[in-house]
Amino acid sequence: MNQVQLYDLSTHQSTLQNLPVDFGWGGSYTPLSSNSLMCLGPTKSVYELDLASIQLSPLPGLRVPRAYAGVAKNEEFVYIFGGQGQGMKVLNSCEKYSLRDKLWLSMGNMQFGRCEFTPCPFQANIYLLSPKTTLKIEKFSTETDVFAQISVPLPGQLQSPSVSFISNGELYLLTDSQKLGCWKVESREEFRVSDTNKRCWSSQLPLLVGPVAYIAYGGAVERFSLETFAFI
Numbered sequence: 001m002n003q004v005q006l007y008d009l010s011t012h013q014s015t016l017q018n019l020p021v022d023f024g025w026g027g028s029y030t031p032l033s034s035n036s037l038m039c040l041g042p043t044k045s046v047y048e049l050d051l052a053s054i055q056l057s058p059l060p061g062l063r064v065p066r067a068y069a070g071v072a073k074n075e076e077f078v079y080i081f082g083g084q085g086q087g088m089k090v091l092n093s094c095e096k097y098s099l100r101d102k103l104w105l106s107m108g109n110m111q112f113g114r115c116e117f118t119p120c121p122f123q124a125n126i127y128l129l130s131p132k133t134t135l136k137i138e139k140f141s142t143e144t145d146v147f148a149q150i151s152v153p154l155p156g157q158l159q160s161p162s163v164s165f166i167s168n169g170e171l172y173l174l175t176d177s178q179k180l181g182c183w184k185v186e187s188r189e190e191f192r193v194s195d196t197n198k199r200c201w202s203s204q205l206p207l208l209v210g211p212v213a214y215i216a217y218g219g220a221v222e223r224f225s226l227e228t229f230a231f232i
Contacts, residue, residue, distance in 0.1 A: 002018060002019045002020070002021060002022040002023065003016050003017065003018055003019060004016070004017050004019055004049065004054060005219070005220075005221075006051070007214070007221045009209060009214070012221075012223075014220070014221065017054045019049075019054070019056060020056060021045075021047065021056055023039065023041070023042075024042055024043075025042065025067070026041050026042035026067025026068045026083075026084065027039060027040065027041045027042060027067075028040055028041050028066075028068070028069050028070070028071045028080075028083075028203040028204065029049075029071070029204060030071040030072070030073045030078060030204070030205070031073070032048060032073075032078075032099075035050065035051050035052055036048050036049060036050050036051060037049045037051065038059065038071075038073075038078055038097070039056070040062060040066070040069070040071070040080070041062075041065070041066050041067050041068070041069055041083065042065060042066065042067030042068075042083075042084070043065050044061040044062040044063070044064070044065050045058070045061055045062075046058070046059040046060065046061055046062060046097075047059060059097075059102070060097075060102065060103055060104055061104075062080065062095065062104060063095050063104055063106070064085060064091070064093060064095070065085060065086065066080060066082070066083030066084070066085065066091065067083055067084040067085075067115070068083050068084050068115040068116045068203055069081060069082055069083030069084075069091075069115065069203065070082060070083070070114060070115075070117050070118060070119040070128065070130070070203060071119065071203065071204070071205075072119040072120075072121050072126050072205065073121075074121065074142055075099075076098070076099060076100065077096040077097060077098060077099060077105075077142070078096065078097040078099065079094065079095075079096045079107075079119065079126065079140070079142075080094060080095050080096065080097075081094050081110060081114060081119055081126075081128060081140075082094065082110060082113055082114035082115050082117075082130070082133075083114075083115050084115050089113075090113035090114065090115050090133050091113055091114075091115070092109045092110040092111070092112060092113040092114070093107075093109050093110075094107040094108070094109065094110060095107055107145060108145065108146070108147060109147075110128065110138055110140075110147055111136070111138055111147060111149055112130075112133065112134040112136050112138065113133055113134070114128060114130035114133050114134065115130065115132065115133060116130065116132050116133075116161035116162070116201060116203065117129060117130035117131075117132065117133075117161070117162050117163075117164070117201075117203065118162070118163045118164045118165065118202060118203060118204065118205055118206075119140075119205070120164050120165060120166050120171060120205075121142075121166075121205075122166045122169075122171075122185055124141060124142055124143050125139045125140060125141055125142065126139065126140045126142065127139050127150075127164075127166070127171065127185070128140060128147075129154060129162065129164050129171075129173055130162065131154050131158045131159045131160060131162050131173070131175065132159065132160055132161045132162065135153050135154040135155075135156065135158075135159065136149060136150075136153065136154075137149070137150035137152060137153070137154060138150065152183065152188075152189060152190060152191070154173075154181065154191060155181065155190075155191055155193050157177075157179055157193050158173060158175055158177075158179050158181045158191070158193065159177075160175040160176045160177040160179070160201070161175065161176040161201035162174060162175045162176070162201050163200055163201050163202040163204075163206065163215055163217070165205060165206045165208065165213055166185060167208055167213075167226060169184060169185050169187075170182060170183070170184055170185070171183045171184075171185050172213070172224075172226075173191075174196060174200045174201070174215075174224065175199070175200070175201065176199045176200065176201045177199065178195060178196050178197070178198065178199050179193060179194070179195060179196065180193070180194050180195070180196045180229060181193050182194075194229070196224075196229070196230060196231065197230050197231050198222065198231040200215055200217045200222055200224070200231070201217065202215055202216050202217050204216045206224075211225060211226045211227045212224065212225055212226070212232070213226065
């Protein structure tokens with residue numbers, strides 16, 4: 001996979017640009033600024049992609065090769081959670097990139113291995129839901145760097161690769177098996193589960209624009225309505 005797809009939110013049209021690096025399958029990315037992305041995996045290699053020029057600049061490499069890792073960012077760090085390592089092993093190890101010092105730092109391990117999922121930043125925590133690998137939920141504190149298990153479990157119907165995001169305090173989880181799970185963060189005792197009209201999962205956090213979540217999936221952009229709870 002040596003292309004970047006640029007999606008126009010106003011016309012819903014996409015254009016493709018070639019890249020000098022083939023990322024293969026299992027890569028992840030996260031915005032570094034309004035004009036650039038951090039692109040990584042499935043090897044140790046990490047790049048910054050300038051969206052204006054479509055030029056890649058190498059960044060310090062990961063400590064461990066990771067495919068399908070979960071990526072999240074705050075003002076100080078980019079956090080990398082789990083992924084698939086060598087021999088398809090699901091990893092519980094993590095690392096973080098200091099945006100100020102421009103280097104990777106070690107972190108503690110998650111309690112459970114995770115891959116093919118989306119970490120969900122919310123306030124000072126990042127919620128980790130990866131129903132393909134475990135029905136246990138953890139949250140990571142960006143203030144203390146501590147992982148803690150959430151008492152609310154994921155229903156078995158959601159056991160599949162997934163994508164998740166939080167809007168107005170409600171956590172939404174969409175799966176590759178066409179299920180939707182909804183949970184009011186920290187204030188409801190269980191998930192509500194319903195069917196959706198498409199399959200979907202992603203390692204990239206969706207972009208929320210009004211009542212629509214834009215999700216990168218399968219080489220395309222899917223749109224999910226928070227008004228109808230269906231793909232548009």
